[in-house]
Amino acid sequence: MPTIETKEGPLWRKRTTLKQWLIWGGWLIGLCIAVYAWQLISEKTIWMFVWDAPRQMSDIGERMVPPDWSYMPKLWRPVWDTLNIATIGTAIAMCLAVPIAFLAAHNTTPHKSVRAVMLFIIVATRSVNSLIWALLLVVIVGPGVLAGTIAIGIRSIGGCAKLIYESIEEIDPKQVEAIKATGGSRAQQMVYGILPQVLPTIAGVGVFRWDINVRGSTILGIVGAGGIGIQLSASINVLAWTQVTTILIVILGTVFVSEYISAKVRGAII
Amino acid sequence: MNEASPHYAETWKKPPFIKSSLLRYLIYLGTVTYFFLAIYTMDVNWTRVAEGIPRGMDMISKFFPPDLSDSRGVILDGILESIWMAIISTIGGVLLSIPIGLGAARNLAPTWIYLFCRGIIAVSRTFPEVILAIFAVKFFGFGPFAGFIALAIGTIGFWAKLLAEDIENMSKSQAEAVRATGATWLQWINYAIQPQVLPRMIGLSLYRLDINFRESAVVGIVGAGGIGAHLLTSVQRYEYATTATILFAIIAIVITLEYSSGYLRKWVQ
Numbered sequence: 174m175p176t177i178e179t180k181e182g183p184l185w186r187k188r189t190t191l192k193q194w195l196i197w198g199g200w201l202i203g204l205c206i207a208v209y210a211w212q213l214i215s216e217k218t219i220w221m222f223v224w225d226a227p228r229q230m231s232d233i234g235e236r237m238v239p240p241d242w243s244y245m246p247k248l249w250r251p252v253w254d255t256l257n258i259a260t261i262g263t264a265i266a267m268c269l270a271v272p273i274a275f276l277a278a279h280n281t282t283p284h285k286s287v288r289a290v291m292l293f294i295i296v297a298t299r300s301v302n303s304l305i306w307a308l309l310l311v312v313i314v315g316p317g318v319l320a321g322t323i324a325i326g327i328r329s330i331g332g333c334a335k336l337i338y339e340s341i342e343e344i345d346p347k348q349v350e351a352i353k354a355t356g357g358s359r360a361q362q363m364v365y366g367i368l369p370q371v372l373p374t375i376a377g378v379g380v381f382r383w384d385i386n387v388r389g390s391t392i393l394g395i396v397g398a399g400g401i402g403i404q405l406s407a408s409i410n411v412l413a414w415t416q417v418t419t420i421l422i423v424i425l426g427t428v429f430v431s432e433y434i435s436a437k438v439r440g441a442i443i
Numbered sequence: 444m445n446e447a448s449p450h451y452a453e454t455w456k457k458p459p460f461i462k463s464s465l466l467r468y469l470i471y472l473g474t475v476t477y478f479f480l481a482i483y484t485m486d487v488n489w490t491r492v493a494e495g496i497p498r499g500m501d502m503i504s505k506f507f508p509p510d511l512s513d514s515r516g517v518i519l520d521g522i523l524e525s526i527w528m529a530i531i532s533t534i535g536g537v538l539l540s541i542p543i544g545l546g547a548a549r550n551l552a553p554t555w556i557y558l559f560c561r562g563i564i565a566v567s568r569t570f571p572e573v574i575l576a577i578f579a580v581k582f583f584g585f586g587p588f589a590g591f592i593a594l595a596i597g598t599i600g601f602w603a604k605l606l607a608e609d610i611e612n613m614s615k616s617q618a619e620a621v622r623a624t625g626a627t628w629l630q631w632i633n634y635a636i637q638p639q640v641l642p643r644m645i646g647l648s649l650y651r652l653d654i655n656f657r658e659s660a661v662v663g664i665v666g667a668g669g670i671g672a673h674l675l676t677s678v679q680r681y682e683y684a685t686t687a688t689i690l691f692a693i694i695a696i697v698i699t700l701e702y703s704s705g706y707l708r709k710w711v712q
Contacts, residue, residue, distance in 0.1 A: 222584030315491035
């Protein structure tokens with residue numbers, strides 16, 4: 174702890190002078206970036222609309238109540254589709270992510286070049302949002318649930334494989350050595366030495382990803398890729414605000430239930 | 444001397460992951476039934492899918508080489524807009540999250556503030572950024588301001604929740620020690636709580652910046668500024684070479700951000 178000698182005796186300071194200046198400089202740079210970014214954004218903003226926002230909010234808010242419960246029966250099917258997109262998408266992703274993770278982890282990969290390719294697949298799939306994948310897939314396989322499912326699947330490959338390969342790299346090598354010492358083949362080492370150690374992680378990652386995917390699949394309908402998003406954007410486009418409220422409540426409920434299930438299952442696994 | 448030799452098991456089976464066999468088979472049965480129903484009810488137009496495969500091949504072949512010419516001069520502009528939107532919404536979201544996160548910590552706030560703040564967090568966590576963006580566009584008009592609002596609200600759900608959890612798990616003795624010196628409430632927050640949570644929260648802000656950039660690339664699809672709008676246009680105009688440029692740019696920026704934020708996080712902690 175640095176002190177400064179003054180006439181009255183040593184004065185306690187939390188940091189050295191240099192450190193203090195560095196931190197101060199860091200804040201200054203941060204402030205400059207914030208001001209610059211704000212300026213750019215505000216240049217592109219029509220402030221008249223922003224000042225008008227409170228009126229718009231109260232206007233739309235008034236139109237949104239009471240929720241149109243008679244629309245509910247038409248929403249069960251989209252909710253079912255949304256959940257299916259998330260679940261099947263996650264299942265596809267997990268089937269692909271586990272082998273990719275084993276090929277990508279440095280202690281199980283057959284070759285460095287394979288590892289590089291797998292890491293690229295992981296990064297590329299997880300950098301691009303599922304909505305963008307859906308946008309492209311709607312062009313390829315046509316609008317509907319299939320496009321959404323594949324989009325969620327592709328996006329989740331990277332998300333899951335990254336967490337799984339990191340946990341494979343962190344396993345306890347002694348257990349693998351023990352299997353090796355009994356004369357186990359490479360495949361047996363993986364099945365009996367590595368897999369039991371990472372299985373809880375794999376299951377946990379799958380459930381965690383499923384929870385995220387339920388949330389993600391509620392919006393895919395905006396680009397036509399199935400699920401409740403189709404109803405949401407249709408109702409917004411025709412300004413049927415009471416239906417919008419119903420849909421939002423349904424989404425809220427679905428997400429809460431999925432979060433509850435995933436927390437329970439993860440609690441049971443780990 | 445004909446003592447029966449003790450019987451050892453000749454074979455060994457791996458113990459199952461789920462121990463109760465009834466539960467195990469119920470889960471298997473449930474999973475199979477569910478997937479059967481889900482796939483059975485899935486509405487897929489297979490002729491359209493078959494038609495789509497050559498289209499997909501065509502799309503991928505047009506991806507290479509990506510069209511770097513940026514003929515309408517909007518790609519660079521859009522990407523920069525996305526980046527700045529991500530930065531300002533992270534900063535704004537974090538600033539808004541601090542009071543909400545303090546209020547949502549069980550050990551700091553009275554019950555009614557706690558419930559109110561938890562409510563804000565729950566709502567902003569539930570809705571995906573794109574839905575928030577749709578509403579922001581309705582309220583604030585088209586453009587990056589709506590995206591800023593949507594992403595900042597999304598940031599609250601993430602950051603304030605983790606801040607609250609961090610405060611709830613902090614060491615109580617430090618807080619008590621500072622309180623015992625007769626510190627005011629603000630001093631107590633600043634000297635007892637802030638140093639305990641700051642390093643982790645800076646790391647989480649950088650992580651959130653990552654997420655916000657990824658999201659800022661798509662909120663444009665609903666009109667909330669950034670590169671998303673151009674991406675949508677390029678797909679609708681079948682300009683797949685431009686689409687490829689945008690996709691590769693997004694991937695490159697995400698990788699750069701991820702590495703630099705990982706590096707910065709290590710340096711901070």
